[in-house]
Amino acid sequence: MASIWQYANPKKFIDTTDRFLPWLSALALICLVVGLVWGFFFTPEDYRQGSTVKIIYLHVPSALMAINAWLMMLVASLIWIVRRHHVSALAARAAAPIGAMMTVIALVTGAIWGQPMWGTWWAWDPRLTSFLILFLFYLGYMALWAAIENDDTAADLTSVLCLVGSVFALLSRYAVNFWNQGLHQGASLSLDKEENVADVFYHPLLVSIAGFVLLFIALVFLRTQTEIRARRMRALLARERLQ
Amino acid sequence: MIALLIRDMKLGTRAGGGFGLGLAFFLIVVVLVPFGVGPETGRLSLIAPGILWLGALLACLLSLDRIFALDWEDGSLDLLATSPLPMEAAVSVKALAHWLTTGLPLVLAAPVLGVLLSLPAAGYAPLVLSLLLGTPALSVIGTFGAALTVGLKRGGLLLSLLVLPLYVPTLIFGAEVARRGAEGMDNTTPMLMLAGITCGTIALLPFASAAVLRVNLR
Numbered sequence: 125m126a127s128i129w130q131y132a133n134p135k136k137f138i139d140t141t142d143r144f145l146p147w148l149s150a151l152a153l154i155c156l157v158v159g160l161v162w163g164f165f166f167t168p169e170d171y172r173q174g175s176t177v178k179i180i181y182l183h184v185p186s187a188l189m190a191i192n193a194w195l196m197m198l199v200a201s202l203i204w205i206v207r208r209h210h211v212s213a214l215a216a217r218a219a220a221p222i223g224a225m226m227t228v229i230a231l232v233t234g235a236i237w238g239q240p241m242w243g244t245w246w247a248w249d250p251r252l253t254s255f256l257i258l259f260l261f262y263l264g265y266m267a268l269w270a271a272i273e274n275d276d277t278a279a280d281l282t283s284v285l286c287l288v289g290s291v292f293a294l295l296s297r298y299a300v301n302f303w304n305q306g307l308h309q310g311a312s313l314s315l316d317k318e319e320n321v322a323d324v325f326y327h328p329l330l331v332s333i334a335g336f337v338l339l340f341i342a343l344v345f346l347r348t349q350t351e352i353r354a355r356r357m358r359a360l361l362a363r364e365r366l367q
Numbered sequence: 368m369i370a371l372l373i374r375d376m377k378l379g380t381r382a383g384g385g386f387g388l389g390l391a392f393f394l395i396v397v398v399l400v401p402f403g404v405g406p407e408t409g410r411l412s413l414i415a416p417g418i419l420w421l422g423a424l425l426a427c428l429l430s431l432d433r434i435f436a437l438d439w440e441d442g443s444l445d446l447l448a449t450s451p452l453p454m455e456a457a458v459s460v461k462a463l464a465h466w467l468t469t470g471l472p473l474v475l476a477a478p479v480l481g482v483l484l485s486l487p488a489a490g491y492a493p494l495v496l497s498l499l500l501g502t503p504a505l506s507v508i509g510t511f512g513a514a515l516t517v518g519l520k521r522g523g524l525l526l527s528l529l530v531l532p533l534y535v536p537t538l539i540f541g542a543e544v545a546r547r548g549a550e551g552m553d554n555t556t557p558m559l560m561l562a563g564i565t566c567g568t569i570a571l572l573p574f575a576s577a578a579v580l581r582v583n584l585r
Contacts, residue, residue, distance in 0.1 A: 281515055
């Protein structure tokens, strides 16, 4: 009986992801190249923002993935707590640096865009602030993983931190809204078409978002494989030392 | 439970228990701020609520690792874990003891230090009220952080890194209550939010703290 839980077997996970990984990576690369080249060179300049508008093709996808990576870690942590599959805990661990990197990309591209547009690199705007807080959460999460030697203990503690952190991250998101009025524009994308960016910008943006999603999945697969192999290696070494 | 509370209070207030540490730190922060930003009354009274809240928060942060560290070292934490008292209750008592020895003195000291920062007269009641409402949340959240890092040799830096983002909502609403109060504006909304955060953390976080403590004692 095929079920998703069969991939909790590390061997099965590595075999399956090995089969998908080249395709995923190639697809991610194609999407990124097409989306970014299309976005950078074949879209008109915005009549108010000039060419700076094109940073949207990096900024929006990375911001999106920064949040989605945390959500993925939350789901993986829950699976670890409930069903105690090691692959799940390792996947959460593997996703954290990627998510942190996405947060950094979003913050940096935002600052680069904000300098000519808002006249400042940084403003204590709610969205910017909540992203900074999210970055702190990523840092704390990774530091806790790194600090604890016992793997199972580390997995348990970081899972609980991820759960509690999610609640507080959400709370902070609304608290900063209350605390300061925003400079940041509203959502660039939404399911009802009304508030979307214009179609010329929209299509390449979708392609580069797809590229970022695929890139994230490929990286998580790759890093999880690495974590599994590193752990197996440590176990083998330990066994050898015993003999 | 009461015996545990009394024991922790005794240990906390004894010399070397960190009772004076938080207060002294709070005092130092408040005394040093005017040297840093200049002695103009107008400017000081503008930032006074924020500085007082920040000082209280940092003073609280300073004493967090003492919640479990000593009990962990001498093994009394293992005894607590095997006692009939549920871990959740033990954790809550620990947080309460931390609040009584650290949070409450800070709340009581805040109005005195407010004079030094020329806090407007209208600001005293909201400041004390907001600290009274907010510092229990700081203690409970801090207990969670301390429980996470209890097994680590030098967990101090990690503890601050973990707890800092968790403190953000409490700080925002707490400082907002005090600021609006000092400026004579209506502060019901942030007050209710602050009370909500405190009640929520007191109700829910001990379960998380107890869970991670059990993991750490495994």
